[in-house]
Amino acid sequence: MRPDRLIAIGGNEWRMLWKDQAVVMLLIVTPAVMMGIMADGLGPVVRESFDAGETMSGADFAVPGFTVMFAFFMTGFMANGFFLERGWGTWSRLRASSVRSSEVLLGKTVPYAAVSALQIAVMFAFGWLALDLHMRGSVPALLLMVVAVVAVIMAVSLFLVAFCSSSQQISALTNLVSVVGGVIGGAFLPVDALPGWTEYVAFATPQYWAVDGLTGVLGAGQGVGDVALNAAVLLIGAVVLVIISARRLSLAEQERSAV
Secondary structure: OOHHHHHHHHHHHHHHHHHOHHHHHHHHHHHHHHHHHHHHHHHHHHHHHOOOOOOOOOHHHHHHHHHHHHHOOHHHHHHHHHHHHHHHOHHHHHHHOOOOHHHHHHHHHHHHHHHHHHHHHHHHHHHHHHOOOOOOOOHHHHHHHHHHHHHHHHHHHHHHHHHOOOHHHHHHHHHHHHHHHHHHOOOOOOHHHOOOOHHHHHOOOHHHHHHHHHHHHHOOOOOHHHHHHHHHHHHHHHHHHHHHHHHHHHHHHHHHHHO
16 A cells, blocks of 8 residues: 555645535534533433433433544445536546555545544534533543544445445435434433333444443543443444445446446
8 A cells, every 4th residue: 555645635625625614514413502500400310310410410311422423424425526526527546546445445534433433522622611511421432432433433424435325325314323323322312211112223223332332431531441331332333344345336336447
């Protein structure tokens, strides 16, 4: 892998990403507003659901919850970035060049992963400065969870790239994954406060494992050992999705080359 190629591809993707003001609105402004509105009201629900007495604040759930819910909208931005390349005709030229597939995928993924991690950091900073967000757990546990969350978001993005054939499909599936998955996974309200049947479905959503782990670190003071299962589920899921997506993309390229 050549660093100059990665820098060139990643730099171009970074510039395109930050030209889109919707990124800031959807990933920063909207969740910040939702946190500010919901944090106080969620306090009693959170303390009852987590059996935390008066130790946990509403922000201890609202900040990681809404951060995770809106972080998954990055899947749409990244997937559409690939489709824009195709629409402009630059994708075929890029694939026909000497650049390796791994360099293309890595170069295009890293900027989105960096922005996703930055979004999480900004949201948590906002929670600590403006809301009653705590940091009771260990920093390594928090970093582990952030890495796992970003990894699964990137993997879902690649999955959309591999299996969607239009921007409309990407938009529809992004909304489904982010909003419906977020609500069922307990990013809007604790799973205990949702209808009983959602408990069984929630475990199948990455949002459940992400919010449960982050809330445990921030509000309940958990360490690496406590959130190891959450991180493992997210990272294993990410690896599986990447393998499936890479296989699908490889087959698609072979079919187009044959034609």
